[in-house]
Amino acid sequence: xxxxxxxxxxxxxxxxxxxxxxxLDDHTRKLVERRSKLLGPAYRLFYSNPVEVKRGKxxxxxxxxxNEYLDAYNxxxxxxxxxxxxxxxxxxxxxxxxxxxxxxxEGILDYAExxxxxxxxxxxxxxxxxxxxxxxxxxxxxxxHCSGNRGIIITEEAYHGNSELxxxxxxxxxxxxxLGTWVRRVPAPDSYRxxxxxxxxxxxxxxxxxxxxxxxxxxxxxxxxxxxxxxxDGIFTHPSDVLAPVAKVVRExxxxxxxxxxxxxxxxTGDKLWGFQRxxxxxxxVTMGKPMGNGFPVAATVLTPEAVERFGRDTxxxxxxxxxxxxxxxxxxxxxxxxxxxxxENAARVGKIIRDGFADLAQRYVRIGDVRGSGLxxxxxxxxxxxxxxxxxxxxxxxxxxxxxxxVLISATGPNANVLKIRPPLVFSAADADRLLTEAAxxxxxxxx
Amino acid sequence: xxxxxxxxxxxxxxxxxxxxxxxLDDHTRKLVERRSKLLGPAYRLFYSNPVEVKRGKxxxxxxxxxNEYLDAYNxxxxxxxxxxxxxxxxxxxxxxxxxxxxxxxEGILDYAExxxxxxxxxxxxxxxxxxxxxxxxxxxxxxxHCSGNRGIIITEEAYHGNSELxxxxxxxxxxxxxLGTWVRRVPAPDSYRxxxxxxxxxxxxxxxxxxxxxxxxxxxxxxxxxxxxxxxDGIFTHPSDVLAPVAKVVRExxxxxxxxxxxxxxxxTGDKLWGFQRxxxxxxxVTMGKPMGNGFPVAATVLTPEAVERFGRDTxxxxxxxxxxxxxxxxxxxxxxxxxxxxxENAARVGKIIRDGFADLAQRYVRIGDVRGSGLxxxxxxxxxxxxxxxxxxxxxxxxxxxxxxxVLISATGPNANVLKIRPPLVFSAADADRLLTEAAxxxxxxxx
Numbered sequence: 001x002x003x004x005x006x007x008x009x010x011x012x013x014x015x016x017x018x019x020x021x022x023x024l025d026d027h028t029r030k031l032v033e034r035r036s037k038l039l040g041p042a043y044r045l046f047y048s049n050p051v052e053v054k055r056g057k058x059x060x061x062x063x064x065x066x067n068e069y070l071d072a073y074n075x076x077x078x079x080x081x082x083x084x085x086x087x088x089x090x091x092x093x094x095x096x097x098x099x100x101x102x103x104x105x106e107g108i109l110d111y112a113e114x115x116x117x118x119x120x121x122x123x124x125x126x127x128x129x130x131x132x133x134x135x136x137x138x139x140x141x142x143x144x145h146c147s148g149n150r151g152i153i154i155t156e157e158a159y160h161g162n163s164e165l166x167x168x169x170x171x172x173x174x175x176x177x178x179l180g181t182w183v184r185r186v187p188a189p190d191s192y193r194x195x196x197x198x199x200x201x202x203x204x205x206x207x208x209x210x211x212x213x214x215x216x217x218x219x220x221x222x223x224x225x226x227x228x229x230x231x232x233d234g235i236f237t238h239p240s241d242v243l244a245p246v247a248k249v250v251r252e253x254x255x256x257x258x259x260x261x262x263x264x265x266x267x268x269t270g271d272k273l274w275g276f277q278r279x280x281x282x283x284x285x286v287t288m289g290k291p292m293g294n295g296f297p298v299a300a301t302v303l304t305p306e307a308v309e310r311f312g313r314d315t316x317x318x319x320x321x322x323x324x325x326x327x328x329x330x331x332x333x334x335x336x337x338x339x340x341x342x343x344x345e346n347a348a349r350v351g352k353i354i355r356d357g358f359a360d361l362a363q364r365y366v367r368i369g370d371v372r373g374s375g376l377x378x379x380x381x382x383x384x385x386x387x388x389x390x391x392x393x394x395x396x397x398x399x400x401x402x403x404x405x406x407x408v409l410i411s412a413t414g415p416n417a418n419v420l421k422i423r424p425p426l427v428f429s430a431a432d433a434d435r436l437l438t439e440a441a442x443x444x445x446x447x448x449x
Numbered sequence: 450x451x452x453x454x455x456x457x458x459x460x461x462x463x464x465x466x467x468x469x470x471x472x473l474d475d476h477t478r479k480l481v482e483r484r485s486k487l488l489g490p491a492y493r494l495f496y497s498n499p500v501e502v503k504r505g506k507x508x509x510x511x512x513x514x515x516n517e518y519l520d521a522y523n524x525x526x527x528x529x530x531x532x533x534x535x536x537x538x539x540x541x542x543x544x545x546x547x548x549x550x551x552x553x554x555e556g557i558l559d560y561a562e563x564x565x566x567x568x569x570x571x572x573x574x575x576x577x578x579x580x581x582x583x584x585x586x587x588x589x590x591x592x593x594h595c596s597g598n599r600g601i602i603i604t605e606e607a608y609h610g611n612s613e614l615x616x617x618x619x620x621x622x623x624x625x626x627x628l629g630t631w632v633r634r635v636p637a638p639d640s641y642r643x644x645x646x647x648x649x650x651x652x653x654x655x656x657x658x659x660x661x662x663x664x665x666x667x668x669x670x671x672x673x674x675x676x677x678x679x680x681x682d683g684i685f686t687h688p689s690d691v692l693a694p695v696a697k698v699v700r701e702x703x704x705x706x707x708x709x710x711x712x713x714x715x716x717x718t719g720d721k722l723w724g725f726q727r728x729x730x731x732x733x734x735v736t737m738g739k740p741m742g743n744g745f746p747v748a749a750t751v752l753t754p755e756a757v758e759r760f761g762r763d764t765x766x767x768x769x770x771x772x773x774x775x776x777x778x779x780x781x782x783x784x785x786x787x788x789x790x791x792x793x794e795n796a797a798r799v800g801k802i803i804r805d806g807f808a809d810l811a812q813r814y815v816r817i818g819d820v821r822g823s824g825l826x827x828x829x830x831x832x833x834x835x836x837x838x839x840x841x842x843x844x845x846x847x848x849x850x851x852x853x854x855x856x857v858l859i860s861a862t863g864p865n866a867n868v869l870k871i872r873p874p875l876v877f878s879a880a881d882a883d884r885l886l887t888e889a890a891x892x893x894x895x896x897x898x
Contacts, residue, residue: 035558095533098505099530105502125489134611141613163583297776318493319580
């Protein structure tokens, strides 16, 4: 853990501080106050000058005054804001039928078949939920039921959801959100600080040590779960031979290997449709969510028959809205667009343009310590000193907020909040990348030394 | 607990048994087999002859052969299948903007204001989730954080959700779905067996005893939570002076009183918009879900400032799809329709027609032990003997399945699966009620003695 930021209650990277609302214009300040009154103290807004949004199209968002923002952040609207094929599929299905899975419907079977074909054996069953949190909660419920154990191993700064169970293994929610006593953490494969050679063996050894620690405390291992893009840990996509050795020690201890694909799935990384496939590992359970319905609430837990057999015998799962007729229509249209418009290939191509652009900037600005990522999931790590690699969260906050003033939306991530997080819709074009890089260059040029 | 049904793994009232698929027609059997293969063993279908659905309109569902079913079961599509105002609101918003709550949007504030106005002080904040399970999971997370305790008291056969936390206080999921060690149960206010006079004092005494039991085991009380229609306990809506005395003992023990309005909210009971209002009690937290967006995944947790203050200071809550632009559009249109079409008043009027009709049938058929409910939430309890009031689950299953063969959809509920559960969309008309009663009369006439 770093000492550069002290724990603060309810902290969040790139969040607006309501105590610092004086600089806002009247319109925004009134909206912010009304929002606090109605939604209460647990909600957060992005940016020191929050953004109001009224409409969106492709990679653009617009506020109520008509100002245009370039969206280089939102992965949920993976095929672009308001993609007509998804909007039309949802509209048509809302006029036809919107009901649950306790009646037979063919659409859900067609979609399940198409989805499972992308994942491959031995993953054979899909269970639908509404959110990634629900998908992870269900995955761990099943892993615990299957293994008879409750120990869970995650990475240091992981985020896996907002339910009681998933928040108890989501340390990125902050120091005052309690972790379970049966949760253990391992360092993420920080490619900026740890040599790439033997990263897999190094990580497997950390996991093995935490398995022994769990056992020493009377707990067996239920599962190891990770996001293969290690998003909240700071975005680490290379090397990609890290997870297979981990899966091996996890299974030897009787645990399940769970791939949380909420961030890295559906083509985001540009090379494979699923992040775990980049690591050549076969998970027992895969979870997915955010981009699955381009904003329509739909998510899923995909499993091997062995993982779900005992759970299915002992109890049942029903999610009123999970996989309902309209959710399936949205998910099917989104998957079709990703494939038809070759968005994974676009992510690879445009992602490279962005990384190359930041690598160029790094020639001029020593604060840029590392440029990394895969496809359209890009991390740019800012440091005060390239030798010590000491994190520079102040610079990251300045870049994020100054880009926002130039109407380009990104955010930051990592345990020290010093990694620029660039994760646009997959339809981000070369021209969009050019605008992002132009504005980023201007922002770096203006940063005080 | 009753002895009439032995515990069976994964049991569910009115579920299809895949081992008994031989009687199905070819088309249905193939779909059922394909479904098992793709969705796995934890999914259940309704009816011994499952229903395939292709489209819906108002109170009607249609299968792919064009057969029409009268829907007397689905509360989610509260304003009717495919209500044009909800479908149009969703379609329009999908074309305009679908994004999350970390940008400022006015729609969510307008809706929050309209919703809170129906609930009244001291409930002042609303937090949006996607499902009722998420709303209850969040409510209990907050109650535990607020109280510093983890004990939860529920009714005997309660259902509160499918997450790890909520399933651990949902005994209706069956004997093999484990309850938390910090969960205690009290009998539901069974108006068919317990005298109405002093029901509130009787129930408060049960709750007080379980509070002492928790404390004896070193646990403090976090919350008492119940559905004021006691749906899975068998549907008990009268007397309605039961919950205020319970809330008193709960608060004296430092716990929060949580009203789960997923079933009884949004006008379902015909007399008040919210079930807790029928009991004259002021909850600390209210949760809602199913009918909130007429099938669009949207749900909420509404709280007093005191309940959420500590949670909001220590951590934060973000739900990617919860309260997104389209969810809010769906919820706003649904609330508007409930109010504009006076659906609560319709529920009161048509519910009385149905209860009166079953009371008439009870004159002829001794199996009908009790007819009860409020608005369009109606329970008809079947017994083998009116003196012993011994449950008759076989008769209930026969009525449900024979009505389904006549293309009228209801289900059954209660710990003994012997209570007919009639819970149609709120747009159910007097003519729909007449059809339901005519078919029900024919089914009762055909039942073997």
